[in-house]
Amino acid sequence: MSFFLEKKNLGKRKMDIKEILSKGYLIDPKLIKNLELVEKVFDKLPKNTTFISQELVDQILEKIDIIEDYPVDILKNYESFMKKRSVEDFVAYFRNRYNSLSEILRGRSELQNSISIRRFLGKQDNEVSFVGIVINKRVSKNGNILVEVEDLTGIVMIIISKNKIELFQKAKDIVVDEVIGIKGGCSGNFVFCNEIFFPDIPISNEFKKCEDDVYAAFISDLHVGSKMFLPEPFKKFIRWINGDLGDKESTELASKIKYLFIVGDLIDGVGIYPEQDYELEIKDVNKQYEECAKYLGEIRKDIKMIACGGNHDALRLSEPQPKLDSVYAKDLYEIKNLQIVTNPSYINIHKKNGFPGFNVLMYHGYSYDYYIANVESIRLNGGYDRADLVMKFLLQKRHLAPSHSSTLYIPDIKEDSLIIKEIPDFFVSGHLHKMSVGNYRNITTLCSSCWQGKTIFQEKVGHHPEPGRVPLINLRTREVKVMKFCD
Ligand SMILES: [Fe+2]
Ligand SMILES: [Fe+2]
Incomplete structure (x- = not known):
């Protein structure tokens, strides 16, 4: 059954839409909250179109370039190269780290x-x-x-x-x-x-704001494939972000989201921890990614999504982690408004009209467990519940994993990829399954929540996951709002 949007229901909309309707076109009611998309694709409609359906708009949007509206520029993706590492490589790696950070200190x-x-x-x-x-x-x-x-x-x-x-x-x-x-x-x-x-962030670091009333949203740790994955709250989130759930104010807010960051652990993976098999609903990584892609593929096409891997993804554990595997995660690569990046990576968003854009440092957060366990000022002040303290600590050190044993890494003789060389506007993570937002010297530190219930493993190590929270940053005001999709 199809419902057609009638002219009279449109009220006082933009002239362009009225023009479109006056030409006799019928518009899918699903598009009522996104009429600007109809305007955007109108001149690209196939000849003889009479009904502008959501599906047709999505198809066109996939093809046309919406970069100029909501630009995403990948400033840094880490290239991995295959080579057997020797002791000399480790020496060169630490020498490089010393030189880079001492330059900042000096x-x-x-x-x-x-x-x-x-x-x-x-x-x-x-x-x-x-x-x-x-x-x-x-x-x-x-x-x-x-x-x-x-x-x-x-x-x-x-x-x-x-x-x-x-x-x-x-x-x-x-x-x-x-x-x-x-x-x-x-x-x-x-x-x-x-x-x-400590190398630290200069006090003079600028608190950037743009002129547009748009939002960036942050999620992570979907863990699709786990028996504890929470499909209902996640579906609720997707319905909300698509404008199909919530009151007028809430759907209006959702429509302003133009960037969605997905900070690792998209799937639960296989063989990640002992006896994980018993906790898996889907025991094949290809199928886990397939399922994950079904969800992400439903998200509005005018939202730019950027995803990196985490320690549960089908990747090497050593950091920097490359992009998600294009064979295992094939279906994700087919989502046109999704860009897959390395972990960590630097991304610039919303650069336009003389505004330099916001730099986002994206790092899943595998090293965080080590600092929560070993740094007293973090452990005694909230530990796993205070990702903001870990993130501040690492910004002060200008390194994502300063201690050798805090994460596995691949020594690169040319550069230490985990150094925080460029100062970001947003430093975003996941991994701890509990949301936390902070501000350190004008850098918004943001750890997103998860879409997985508490596992036996988390119970043992004392995590307090809080699934289904989605922090949103308003790029005009830098205010953070949190949406809740789970009790
Ligand atoms: Fe996770
Ligand atoms: Fe993780």
């Missing part, structure tokens, strides 16, 4: 006079400043923190006194393999620390 006025360790080691000097990579950290018998730091010329032991309360607290956040700046007094082979510097 840009700070406090560290402009920093010198190499060899130049002061073994001498007496009341004020030295230098940059090094942390190779070891422990607490002495007296309760002071001892940090061993190395640069390209030598190794030195730094002592952070427990009596310098503020400094001592800051030193607790130091993790191995990160690059830090130090100021202190040197005596022989020790430096008595007075100040610690």
Whole structure:
């Protein structure tokens, strides 16, 4: 049965639509909330069209270029290259990390006079400043923190006194393999620390806003294929975002969403953790992606979707993770308004009319478990419930996984792909299955929720998942709204 939208139901709409109707066209009532799409495709309708159906509009939209309206530019996708890695590759990788992050640190006025360790080691000097990579950290018998730091010329032991309360607290956040700046007094082979510097984000970082009243939405951790995947809330979300659910105000809000980020763990995968088989509804990754594509394929075609993989996707676990496999995830690649990117990746959205756009750093968040377990200031202040603290911590370190053992990675001798080189406007993640929104020096940190109920594994490790929340950022005001599709 088909319903035709009559002229009289249109009320005071744009002139163009009236013109279209005056020419005798009939419009699918499903399009009533998206009449601008009809205007957009009108000159591309096949000859002899009399009824403008939703399906026809979708087909045309897939073909025409809507880039100029809602541009998405992939600034950084990590290319992977096949090569057997050697010890030298790891050395080159850490050397590269040291050089990149020390460049950021040396840009700070406090560290402009920093010198190499060899130049002061073994001498007496009341004020030295230098940059090094942390190779070891422990607490002495007296309760002071001892940090061993190395640069390209030598190794030195730094002592952070427990009596310098503020400094001592800051030193607790130091993790191995990160690059830090130090100021202190040197005596022989020790430096008595007075100040610690993390590469960090400059305070002057701009809080960008655009002129258009449009939104970006964020989801992650669908885990399609798991018995705990929550299809009903997810369907509800899709109906809502398509404008088919909710009151006038809510559907109006949904219609303003033009970007949807999907931050990894699209499927539950196979063989990800011991005995996962018992928790799988679909035991084949191809079929899991097929099912996932059915859902995502239903989303409005004027929304630009950007998806990366996570630790449950059918990919290597080592980061940077390449794009989703085009064989396993074949059906996702067929969705025209979906762009698949690497994990991590940098994406620029909404660049237009002299506005530079927003840079989005997208990282699934596999390293977060390590920092929640090992960094006291995160663990004692909410742990798994406070992704914002982890994300702030990593922004301060300008690295997505500063400690060697916090994630698996592929050492790349040309660059450390996990360094946060460019400062993003939005830093978005998933993985923790609990939504969290924060702001650190004008960077919106956003961890999205999930579409999976609590698994036995999560029960064991103390997660408190909160499925079905969708944070939305208004690009004009930078305000964050949260939609709830699950109790
Ligand atoms: Fe997940
Ligand atoms: Fe994950």
